[in-house]
Amino acid sequence: MWNISMFVLALIVVCFSHWVYRWRNPKCYGKLPPGSMGWPLFGETLQFFAPNRTWDAPPFVKERVKRYGSVFRTSFIGLRVIVSTDLDLNHMVFQKEGELFQSWYPYSVRTVYGEQNVSTLHGNQHKYLKNMVLNLVGYESLKKILSEVESIATRNIEKWVGQETVELKAATANLIFSLTAKKLISYDLENSSEKLKENFEAFLEGLLSVPMAIPGTAYYKCLRGRKKVMKMLKNMLEERRRKPNKANTDFFDYVLEELKRDNTILTEAIALDLMFTLLFVSYETTSMALLVAIKLLTDNPPALKELTEEHGKILKARENTKSGLTWEEYKSMTFTFQVINEAVRMTNIVPTVFRKTLKDIKFKGYTIPSGWVVMVSLSAVHLDPVNFKDPLHFNPWRWEGKDLKRASKTFMAFGGGQRFCIGAEFAKLQMAVFLHCLVTKYEWIPIKGGETLRNPGLQFPNGFHVQFFNKDTQNRI
Secondary structure (H helix, E strand, C coil): CHHHHHHHHHHHHHHHHHHHHHHHCCCCCCCCCCECCCECCCECHHHHCCCECCCCCCHHHHHHHHHHCCEEEEEECCEEEEEECCHHHHHHHHHCECCCEEECCCHHHHHHHCCCCCCCCCHHHHHHHHHHHHHHHCHHHHHHHHHHHHHHHHHHHHHHCCCCCEEHHHHHHHHHHHHHHHHHHCCCCCCCCCCHHHHHHHHHHHHCCCCCCCCCCHHHHHHHHHHHHHHHHHHHHHHHHHCCCCCCCCHHHHHHHHHHCCCCCCCHHHHHHHHHHHHHHHHHHHHHHHHHHHHHHHCCHHHHHHHHHHHHHHHHCCCCCCCCCCHHHHHCCHHHHHHHHHHHHHHCCCCEEEEEECCCEEECCEEECCCCEEEEEHHHHHCCCCCCCCCCCCCHHHHCCCCCCCCCCCCCCCCCHHHCCCCHHHHHHHHHHHHHHHHHHEEEEEEEECCCEECCCEECCCCEEEEEEECCCCCCC
């Protein structure tokens, strides 16, 4: 009996050891990039999500780049992953969409964003949705809403003036969300009984957390937040169908018209996931970039001075000082766009981009097997001193004379190739107009907070509290 037990135990140990060995040494018809696969199933997930309290790139990536080079292998939650900080491979990933690579995200991310999300669709479906969104954020549409953006920005800042303290993360989120929600679904943030934004807050809290759908975890709250938002959007869609808006004043009206067409490839599921994505992007990405811009300008008086002077010149050049911003004035904000680019580079709102290989790919002596996931580490590229001198220093002047519209091998904050962010110009417009309204009429001083945490996305765990004043105010605390 003892011998049988020992034999069974030995067999289990051998099988387990073989399993671990095969996991750590995957089959490949070529030479895999160096790296460690971690433990079976778990991989190096916990190391990847380890918090980082600096502006720098994730220690997980930095340590492995130092050890293995700019391309290395690892695994997350059972996924076999190639991590890239290599400029040439990253460029190939964005440019060879549909040929060598395919947009892909882990199941946990697809679950919270939606299986029919625009980032997971391909080919004609993806192109079709991009063209739809252009009706909202194309240049002609942006020209029409310029004055509305200025009005909302001024109205919000006026509310902040006189308050003892304003928590800017919440304040900028309210500002950006109020505008976009109105344009998308005619949602009134201040007067609606539907708590749409609060559910996005729950969604955001767990979006980049460890994907454990257990009650009480951040990821569980994230799923619940999405479920509530989707229910609200579906109810709004059904209500709009019952009572059509004849004026066609928002994007929801446009979506409904598309759904009625006989030859449309749009489905209700795709439409609802699209609305969810656009609302979330407006809530988090633009507001976070704006918050970071204000924080960095606060810490860099020379940059704030030059920004203020640029907008002061715009006001002085006007024949009517009470008139609003014009499109020509907006396009003339050269240093403002340098500030925006620099803030976006340092923010790294989307720290990583995932793609799946469609075939075996040879790259610099290595083979990336078909079906593996390639994770482009954008933050590691944007914060690499080889690509940007003193990368942790806020330096808008580094963008002087450079193309501020397109992606490059060293700057991919808005993606690249077919997946270049279609809302990039909309985000820049909102940020530029807000900064114009802010520095021409107001001043501010920091009160508390401002500390950052990457996990792996950027967070302000203690917020960033400031006090605002009209420029002619004499009494300061």
